Amino acid sequence: xxxxxxxxxxxxxxxxxDLNGGSARGMIAAADTLLGLxxxxxxxxxxxxxxxxxxGLQIYRDRLVSMRDHITxxxxxxxxxDEVVALRPTEGFAHAGRGTxxxxxxxxxxxxx
Numbered sequence: 001x002x003x004x005x006x007x008x009x010x011x012x013x014x015x016x017x018d019l020n021g022g023s024a025r026g027m028i029a030a031a032d033t034l035l036g037l038x039x040x041x042x043x044x045x046x047x048x049x050x051x052x053x054x055x056g057l058q059i060y061r062d063r064l065v066s067m068r069d070h071i072t073x074x075x076x077x078x079x080x081x082d083e084v085v086a087l088r089p090t091e092g093f094a095h096a097g098r099g100t101x102x103x104x105x106x107x108x109x110x111x112x113x
Contacts, residue, residue, distance in 0.1 A: 005030050006046035006060055013094040013103040014064070024068050024107045031061035063093045071104065072111050081108045 007014045016022030021078070025105060035057060038044070052060075056081045070089035085104050094100045 001045045002047055002057075004047040005034070006044070006057065007048045007094075011021070011065075013090055013100055016106075018110070019108045021109050024064065028061065028064050028068065031064065031073065033056065035061065067093060068107060068111070071107050074113050075108065081105055081112070084108050 004015050014027055016024070016027055035043075035054065038054050038057070040054050042054055044054065044057045046052065046060075067089050070087070071084055074084045074087060074089070085101050085108075088096060089104060090096070090100050094103070
């Protein structure tokens with residue numbers, strides 16, 4: 001059971017409590033830890049979304065990394081927070097919307113230091 005570490009596409013990006021130390025780095029590290037603890041026979045139950053397996057968790061983790069990489073690349077190009085949100089770096093992973101935009105802003109601020 002992954003709890004809020006793993007969300008399905010229909011529900012949006014994963015929630016983390018950024019105001020109390022939660023971060024995209026931590027989410028990726030937690031996914032890496034889980035991947036190291038399970039095997040191909042393990043049933044993975046996300047906090048939201050469809051039951052999956054190790055391969056599904058790997059895809060999810062890789063998508064987190066991809067979104068992070070898109071955001072950090074945009075930061076390196078000098079894009080503002082609003083410009084990065086407008087790029088929709090979560091496309092194909094989480095539906096666009098206020099919660100998704102908030103998530104992008106949180107990740108932007110995490111890496112724009």
